[in-house]
Amino acid sequence: MKLGAYTACLHDRSLDETLKILGELGLTSAEINTGGFIAAPHIPIDDILSSAAAREDYLGRFTQAGITLTGLNVNGNPLNPDPLVGPKHAADLHRTIELAALLGVKRVVTMSGLPGAHPGATAANWVVNPWDSQWLNVLDHQWNEVAVPFWRDIQARAAAADVKVCIEMHPHNLVFNPPTLQRLVEQTGATHIGAEMDPSHLFWQGIDPVAAIEHLGDLVFHAAAKDTRINEDNVRLFGVLDDRFTRTSADRNPLSLGGNNTLNQWPERPSWQFVAVGRGHGDEFWVPFLRALHAVDPDMAVNIEHEDTELDQFEGLRAAAESLTAAAGKAGI
Template identity: 65%
Template sequence: MKIGAYTACLHDKPLPEALSILAAFGLESAEINSGGFIPEPHLPIRDILASEQARQDYLGIFADHGITLTALNCNGNPLHPNAIVRDKHSADLIRSIEVAALLGVTRVVAMSGTPAASATGTNPAWNVLPWDSAYLDVRDYQWNEVAIPFWRNVQERAAHFDVKIAIEMHPHNVVYNPATLLRLVESINATHVGAELDPSHLFWQGIDPIEAVGHLGGLIYNAAAKDTRINAAARINGVLDDRFDRVRPDAPGAVSLGGPYILSRWPTDSSWDFVAVGRGHDVTWWRGFLQVLEQVDPGMAVNIEHEDQELGQLEGLGSAAKTLLEAAGR
């Protein structure tokens, strides 16, 4: 098992410096962004596509730091009803498969995407709990008309290049839990589309990630290490909490998600928060999580995703690395 980190939290630093930081924390794996919602400053895509020498030089940077490149990450919304977003994110994902193959990387992390509720819709619509048949109509459209055709094509391309697509089961996507992951896999007869097991999104949905690993088994191709803390506000508002605020596109620190869309401001009294590994669940829990992943695949890469807003960049990454390495017995 390889313990590492997704380098998006270090995008302000050149790749060699980012890899030096990972190595200093005792990590051995790196996951690099290849498009989608955020830029890819650590991946010179044009050079990699154009030149074998550029590919060898790029991989040499990782070797020089004792780090293995284990996955590309192309999280976005390839099913977005706005063509500006959809065309970029879907093209980024398709391109990422070829880039991964050229680099000898066998995993690409992605999100399944979210279409509109109908063919005339202009905004994504996350459709869950279809107790009213109107929502079953939405589900049928989103899956049968949009998601399944798109992902069938991705499956074909991934199989051609022999690269596994690990879908992050992320709410606000058509695939957000094990049941929807299995629905997609079965609908497209997948051989190269499976799951990334990120426990953080499962925690706040009330899903036991360890039981999810047992349920999905060999369909898990990659794992993320990100923790979640359930706060006292959840006892009043539950975990489905819409108290987010708008952020102006020109505001300091505004994060673009493609087209006209901006990352919203998190509630101040939130029902739950993403936190560094160990700040939501202790080292004993993480030890058990790593053990069941290792049973699925002894070579599994588990990469830290640092999104703890209460800890600084290196503080949060270092804290997560310490806990995760202790859980791994290292």
């Protein structure tokens, strides 16, 4: 098993400096962003697409640092009906599969995406609880008319490239839990589409990530190490489905998510929040989590994703790396 990090939290550093930091933390794996919601400063995409020498030089930098490039990450919404977003994110995913094949990287991480509620819609629409038949009509449209044709094409591209596409089960996407992941695989006849097991989005839904791994089995291709703290006092008042987010003002340089969309601010008293590995759940979770992943694939990469707003980029990475490697030692892997 390879323990590493998704390098988006170090986008202000050069690739070489980033790899050096990972090595100093005792990590041996890196996952690089190639498009979607955020930029791709750690990979010269055009050069790699056009030049074998550029590919050799790029991979050589990882080898020299003692780091393996285990994944390319292109999280976004390739099904977004917004014409400024969906087509670009879809093109980024297509290109990333091509990049992965050229680099010999076997894992591409992304999200399933989320369409609009009906033909002609211009905004994505997530159906949370389809108790009314109108919402089943929405889901029928989203799955049958949009998602299944798109993902059948992705399956064909991934199979031709000998690349596995790993879907992060993320709310506000059609695939957000094990049953919807299985539904996508079954309805597309996929052999090269499976799960990126990120426990952080499962925790706050009340899903046991270890049970999810055991349920999905060899559909788990790749994993993220990101923790979630459930703030029980706030959950009692607000629940886990919470709409108290606020817009990020222009003077605070909101993060663009594509088109005119930007990242909002979390509530001051969140019901749950992303934290570094070990700050939401201890070894009682991370040890069996790693063992369950190892049972599926002993060579699986588990890459830290740092989104702990209480810790800076270095503190968060270091805390996560220390907790993750300690758990791996206790797991005997």
